[in-house]
Amino acid sequence: MRRVAITGAGTINPLGHSVQATQQAMRDGVCGIGELDIRDVERLSIRLGGQVKGYDPDSRFNRQQLALFDRFTQFTLVAAEEAIAQSGLDFDGGLAAESGVVLGTSGGGLNTQDENYRAVYEEGKNRVHPFIVPKLMNNAAASHVSMRFNLKGPSFTVATACASSNHAMGQAFWLIRGGAAKVIVTGGSESMLCFGGVKAWEGLRVMSKDACRPFSANRNGMVQGEGAGVFVFEDYDHAKARSANILAEVVGFSMTSDAADIVMPSQDGAARAISGALKDAGINAEQVGYINAHGTGTAANDKTECAAVSNVFGHHANEVLISSTKSMHGHLIGGTGAVELLACLMALKDGVIAPTIGYQEPDPECALDVVPNEAREASVAYVLSNAFAFGGLNAVLALKKA
Amino acid sequence: MSENVKDRVIQIIAEQAVLEPADVSMDQSLSDLGVDSMGLVEAIFAIEESFDITVPFNANEPEKSDFDISSVASVVAAVEQFVAEKSA
Known part of the structure; x- marks a missing residue:
């Protein structure tokens, strides 16, 4: 069995747009949760969430890309870029065929679904943009990461609700441990903070209106957030042989x-x-x-x-x-x-x-x-x-x- | 109006309990009737839809809610109050 190292990490989430910013916020006990700023928020009874703030899609992607990238895909690509840059890997040669992408998401392109259902049902439009299907599909993020970084090995998306990214990282670990891949870009992404997404959660009556207070006796529910975390999982010997900086070992x-x-x-x-x-x-x-x-x-x-x-x-x-x-x-x-x-x-x-x-x-x-x-x-x-x-x-x- | 509210609430609870409305008595609790936490949120949803009201209820802290679910009678009383407040 092969050992598995983590050689890169990247993220964008309510606490920061990089690993360094996020870990600094975690050290400082910063709260990234606040009033939701989304369309039709006045019709929601839950108006609290962990939104990614200060993020401008146009500064990261061009118009053609944004026609294909739902917000969950954008977050994934931002995080993957940071993680792969840190790993120092490039996938130009033979490594490409031995490298893949395994990502978790639950809702996939939920913002895209929400916007386009609104267009056809509420606004009565009879036409939507031609790329809605490839934009909303759950594997869009994994596929775009594979295309962007030339990852040609085992690649797929895992959807197990709140455990999606742990299941995805577990599969990545197993693929490398079992010898089926040298490198897997893995983690997960979510962007459900849109009117329909929050409205669905409201129905369960498990959401807090003021704060997420885990383990505290006065806790009163969950608060939803959005963002992505992406990691480079790499065959340990492969990482050692190229003197990579190993962040931790998955065991x-x-x-x-x-x-x-x-x-x-x-x-x-x-x-x-x-x-x-x-x-x-x-x-x-x-x-x-x-x-x-x-x-x-x-x-x-x-x-x-x-x-x-x-x-x-x-x-x-x-x-x-x-x-x-x-x-x-x-x-x-x-x-x-x-x-x-x-x-x-x-x-x-x-x-x-x-x-x-x-x-x-x-x-x-x-x-x-x-x-x-x-x-x-x-x-x-x-x-x-x-x-x-x-x-x-x-x-x-x-x-x-x- | 009040009798209608009571009948309709009992009908909703009976549906979640898979019972006939006649088999639901006012002093029973929802758990006596076999209505679990999911049945409860479904019943609240049906009540909100039937009476066009909003019922404040968080499953994490049911005791802090204005919506008293300790018995069928308390649920009926709460819904009657919400309906009265709405028409006031």
Whole structure:
């Protein structure tokens, strides 16, 4: 089996337009959540979100490109460019055929769907732009990354709601570990903050109107965000041979299905995914110093997740640090695990644990060290990243300090 | 009007509970009737659509809501109040 290194990272999200800006914001406990600024917001009862601000599509892409790039594709390309530049790789020669793209998204081109349904239903237009289908399809982002960077190997899109990008990165890990690829550009992207997207979420009545406060007793729901995180996963020996800067090593992955309920999480399914990732990595719970939680800020997720961690970690649950950065950037749905992996890299590389901000009241059902409100210094050798999706599909990654 | 509100709310709850309206009594709780959290949000949606009202309810903190779901009677009373406020 091949070892897998991470040699590049890129992002655009509510906390920043680069990895450096995002990790600085995570250190500082910055909140990127605010009033939504989208069309028809006055008809929404939820007007809070983690929007990417200060981003001008016209400064990054030309008119022909924008005719084909939904916002989720734009975010992906911005993040991929940063990640691949950092890796120092180019895919001109034989490496192209051994390199691919595996990305997660849940809604794909939801803004494109929203705008064009509006055009034909509300505005009564009988014609839409010819490229709506290639713009809205869920694999558009993966395909455009493959075209932009000449990646000709295994490439596809994974859609498992809130676990999409962890599932995608897990597939990337397996493809390289099993020898099917040398390099996979992986992660995820989401852009659901449009009228129809938020309206659909309102219906579930799980959204907060004031803040995302994971693990806090007074938490009252999730807040949605948007953005992308993209990483270069590379065969470890390949990376070593070219003296690449290795940000971290991916050492374990596990996925499970609750087979129980379409929205309510299961402690058993989560616990099996967490213990599965440890087993796959060949480590025990005591070696894990930090867990990036799924931590959505809903009543149901946070207590179930804490119970699952306590169940798997036993006494070490009292020592391990666990935080939810969703408190700062919101829930990026299909892109969330990717942006949250930046907190994992920061923990391993810089010894800084991102906080759970907005934490106000201890909850006896979430009695773990959730790194409340302020970042903390800690030297950690291994970290886990949890993602538990609607539909009961769970994906947990294990990373090791390089 | 009030009787209509009561009948319609019971009809909506009965539909979620897969019962006949006659089998729903006012002192029962929604969980007594077998209405789970998803059935509850569907019932609220049906109530909002039927009466053209907005019901303030967050599934994360049901106890903080003005919408008292402890029994069928409390749901009917709350909906009657929302409908009265709307026409006031």
